Amino acid sequence: MTRLLAGLYHRNGAGMATFMLAGVAFWIVFLIVLPQLAMLDFSLRYDLPPARIGGPEDVYTFDNYKFFLFGHPGNPEGWNFVDLRVFARTIVAAALVTVLNLAICYPIAYYLAQSASGAGARAIAIALIVPYWINEILRAFAFRIIFGDAGVINTVLKLLGLVDQSIDFIRMDVALYAGLTYAYLLLMIFPLYNAIESLDRNQLEAARDLGAPWWRIHWRVVIPFAKPGITSGCTMVFMLAAGALAVPQVLGGPSSLWFTQLIYQSFFDFLNWARGAAYAVILLVTCTLVVLLMMRVFKVRLGEIGR
């Protein structure tokens, strides 16, 4: 450690070295590590009124985590089905959104990386970027206009005489899934594009010359090669979808909540910060586990994610 510091000061001079160290230390300690520890600490305490904080009742407890699993003490059902169901639904739906996203983006990324060229590729890239300058909330709002009760789809269906009653796309969560998938398209396309773009076209030619049909070329050549990109894209999309708050708030049905909405409610409706912190820890741990699992299964290092 001292060797590192000495080397740092020797190589960069006092001013630069201090700037680097102070910046990195502030960032890691005050913005990343301590806040997470504070959140963990909060989650392990009772939700007490300010007057009793620091008093004899202010001790550590697993109460908030127990609540997530079992509900209130004396809950006749045994398990906290309401919250557990929301949690499971969020994870499953986020995974579904991820798979949908991959399926939609793979052909475009492949086309952009291997087939399109010159002006066409530039035009497509610009066309992809523009929608992402627009706020996530406004994009969700657009889906509400389309899928709403008196939205475009329902109005057109009624005009065509296909339906009598409005179809409640919002309650069916169609709008939510479409909106979430839409929200993260770009974050899937870019890693995929970066991965596929570096694939040598000669490999494709060779596979073709050896008589492989197109689907086998993808399955045996392109996809294995693009695996880091696929993993990176899927991880990003999954994390963002599972942690999304704005899109479910705008597009979620009245009876179906997203897990982040439970956290939001704990903070702003029930004013129970301790439980909210515990739920946030649960979300963070789940997401971390998913990332680690993805990296383990697809044998990708973290350095390759987030490029």
Place this chain on the structure above:
Amino acid sequence: MSQHSAATVDAAPAAPPVRRAWTPETTIRVFVGAYIVLFFAYLFGPLIIMSITAFNSSSFPRAVPWECLTFEWFAKAAADDRLRMGLRNAAVIGAGVVSLSVTLGLAGALFLTQVWPRARATYYTVVISPILMPGVVLGISTLLFWDRIAKTLGASTDTLFYNGIFLTILGQSCFISSYCMLVFIARLQRFDMGLVDAALDLGATNAQAFRKILLPFLKPAVGSAAVLAFLASFENYNTTVFTISHYNTFTTEVAQKARLGIDPSISSLAVVIIVLSLIGVLAHEGWSRYAARREKTGARGPGAFFRGNPAAIMSALIVVAGLGTMWAAQHHSAAACKAEVLQEKLEIQRRLREEAAQRRLERQQQQGPAESVPARSGIGSPGRGTFGDVFSPESLRGAPTPTAPAEPRTPGVFSPDTLRPGTGQ
């Protein structure tokens, strides 16, 4: 495939060069073309529809049925005090986040080149982790941490620790610094450290080497990191909503509006943002093409800027169209058209009411005056077998049929009250 360099996004792949007979490959190309068209329909359809609703006078954001061309929703959004306040807060927060994140990101990226190799992976994992954490978690942890610090210090609630803007800057900087760091790392990878060594050998101090060699090299990256940081800060919701406390930003305000009420003025905000980003992206594209050509041919000036540069031309056209629309908005009034639409609606309502009264009269003649409660008024939709079951055997028998509540979708017209003669609205 590379022969047909695509001029436009949609047309190019759909029209493959017809040189050979129809082969399986042609089929694939047609599918790919169709897929790309569908994909971009999914990408742009929602935005286009939303933009249309911003110009429709219907007080509910809808593209169909079209009522009148109006610009009132823009005026309404522009006059919204909370939105203005949100914009101002977002600008303050954005400035704070840009200065903090660019600094931290630069420090982080430089440190990565220096940290000894064994610790490198761990260090990288730590500083990149905020990107992979859910935004709500970052917001909550920032809120709780500074709350804890404030309580420990015994600070009162009007200090910085409870200030939503301060907390938001810190919470957002946590992960935006990682973005900035990635930008700097990408740039640093192309930097030749030998240049700094050469400067030092020639007698420069470390500070001089940094200021004169490294910083100029990193300057474009500072610019793009700052732009990225500002955009990320401006549109952040998940973190901000937890740290902002009683303040608001543009984004939290829009979210509030989009959740609670549904109002075309939100669409008008989207139109403004879409137009601005289109101009921004196209102008940037046009500028980089112009700069690249200027390097090669040395052609300068506005003529050279627009010649053979579709992105530049398009951005200029959009600016002109936007200004034209703004001018037209000053001189356009939707009042006449809206009065017409209202008249039409009243007309339809009146006709329906008349028809209903007519039927009631007929029925009274058939059944005698005793029957005054309409049977199942809620069933049937307008214009399509309405009141069909009035003539069903049951009604004729005079059985006490339950009165279903009027359908909420067609209020007024079919409610029992309306059927009573003489109730005008």
